[in-house]
Amino acid sequence: MNKHHPTPPIRKDTSIAITRDNILYNTESLLEPSVIMFSLWGVGFWHEGSLTAPYLILSVVLFYITFPCSSKIHMAYWRVIRNIILSWLLLAGLVLGFGAITGYIKLFSPEEIKFWLWLTPTCQLIAVFILRASASLILKLQGPQKRAIIAGMNEQGIALAESLVRNIYTTTSCLGFFDDRDPERLVNKNGFQILGKLADITEYVKQHNINMIYLSLPMVSQPRIVKLLDELRDTTASIYILPDIFLTDLIQGRMGQVDGIPVMAICESPFTGIDSLFKRLTDILISLFVLILLSPLLLAISIGIKLTSPGQVLFKQRRYGLDGKEINVYKFRTMTVCDDGSDVVQATKDDSRITSFGAFLRKTSLDELPQFFNVLQGNMSIVGPRPHAVAHNEMYRKLIKGYMIRHMVKPGITGWAQVNGLRGETETLDKMQARIEHDIDYLRYWSLRQDIYIIFRTIWVIIKGQDGAY
Incomplete structure (x- = not known):
């Protein structure tokens, strides 16, 4: 983010898990929305004896609004408490305000509303702290760390390597870089290991049991990328491409398909569907x-x-x-x-x-x-x-x-x-x-x-x- 920008307190989390198979991050993204939904269900069962339509509809809306929740696993405890309480006050204020405007608030008794208002953030805090306490166990259950290498020592490649080193909850370790330039021409302030040239990658992957390969090469190097991908077909490593500076400034970037043909959204309105x-x-x-x-x-x-x-x-x-x-x-x-x-x-x-x-x-x-x-x-x-x-x-x-x-x-x-x-x-x-x-x-x-x-x-x-x- 540009230096002018304060960090948005409740925006979508940008410190995403490096891979989609990270059970810890996937669990965290579901945790708070699920707690909000289930706490409302609990209030419904407590007061009505069953899950009636108003509770079910409201819980689905709340789950949609809050999923995925921002990552809090790296935050200090006091910041977690502050973030959850402030976010809950904003969300509850919106729900109660809309309920008052539309008259639907009459579907819930004052006792139910009061119970729900303090029960939900309490359950959120308990759930988040339990997840933090069990994070190391969850990571161990997922198996040994994945071994990764990065092809191309440039800005986005170094940023990825720094993230892997800094993130104590990642399931991936970075062994080093491959680059065709001379080591003295590379900007390597953090002292990451240079493992060889691009032509050495395939053999290195086979010999060192590499699980993941990140291609951090400029898009103008398309012939080199295609050649490298052809060579890597003889390995079992997962391969990811890091977009260069031309593609890093994405607006609602996502992958999709048009009649089975893969396309990548670079600049798209967030207000669709x-x-x-x-x-x-x-x-x-x-x-x-x-x-x-x-x-x-x-x-x-x-x-x-x-x-x-x-x-x-x-x-x-x-x-x-x-x-x-x-x-x-x-x-x-x-x-x-x-x-x-x-x-x-x-x-x-x-x-x-x-x-x-x-x-x-x-x-x-x-x-x-x-x-x-x-x-x-x-x-x-x-x-x-x-x-x-x-x-x-x-x-x-x-x-x-x-x-x-x-x-x-x-x-x-x-x-x-x-x-x-x-x-x-x-x-x-x-x-x-x-x-x-x-x-x-x-x-x-x-x-x-x-x-x-x-x-x-x-x-x-x-x-x-x-x-x-x-």
Whole structure:
């Protein structure tokens, strides 16, 4: 991740197991979702005497939202406790909020809800600590460590080797590297062993009982890769290819098939299939709740704008939405002018165009509230990359590589960049670059829990007050 990026507290775990046969990591990914599901079942059996439909449906939804859970096996104990409690508060808050909005909360008694609220995180903590205590035994049951070598000493190959050395729970040990370059030309700060040239790999694999081979060669070396793969057919080792720098910046990267032909997704929208349905349903329910709850405030702001400056209450500005198509975004008017041409000047500190009441609205982000109508219309989402003026889009898409990737999804009222301080004026290219990197990270690691976290973080930022919005 780029140095600008804080580590997302609840994003999808990126320290994945080196191989998919690592029983410990597979167990961990299932553990907490299963505990959440079974604890709800326990409450149902305790209160109803059987597993009724409301419990079954809710448990399946919760399992889907929380699977796979982030890895905690490397965390300090206090961080595990904090992570589980905070994640549970966010998840429980969402469930109870939706239940209150839809009226389904009446299907559960207050006693059941209270019991479930403290039972679940307690069981989660117990389960995680039991898993940590039994981790070494689980690894032993899986058998002896796999022996691995890496073909190609480059950035991604060294990163893999460092991960294997650092991870005490891995089932794989790295014996060294093979590379055709002279040892003095290789960047080998950690002193990894150079075992030979690429032509030596096949014989070495046979003689040293190598289980796994990682090919960390640039894609331009395709002939060498094909030749090496042909030679390795005479071994029983598992072979993996590490993508070079051209392929490391994946957006929702995954393997798939088209009529039996294997394909690799390099850049794909995270909102497909059931994920798209959950995202849209969440947007509609939260938007309706906010607009109904804050309708008196919306009326008061409208009156305040009319009383403090002449002009319209709402301001419509053309922005780029999903797939780069133009949409009209609604905001409360905070300026004496409504720029929407080919040269839009960003608001700056002490900007003379901002009205006194408008300054308050911008500082508290209340000017963004009409965008919940955009969400209901379906051209915006509650969480996503913030939309920029069309003029700014046309300028920055020429200056920042990958800028338009953010338009693979609907723009949001709030986003990952905004809750990390990248809000308001972007007077330098570096600031806009950092914002775009956060937007792309949001797409790369999206999960429904991430959206929940960003919503709550946005509320906290507004309450606390954050510099940068003028």
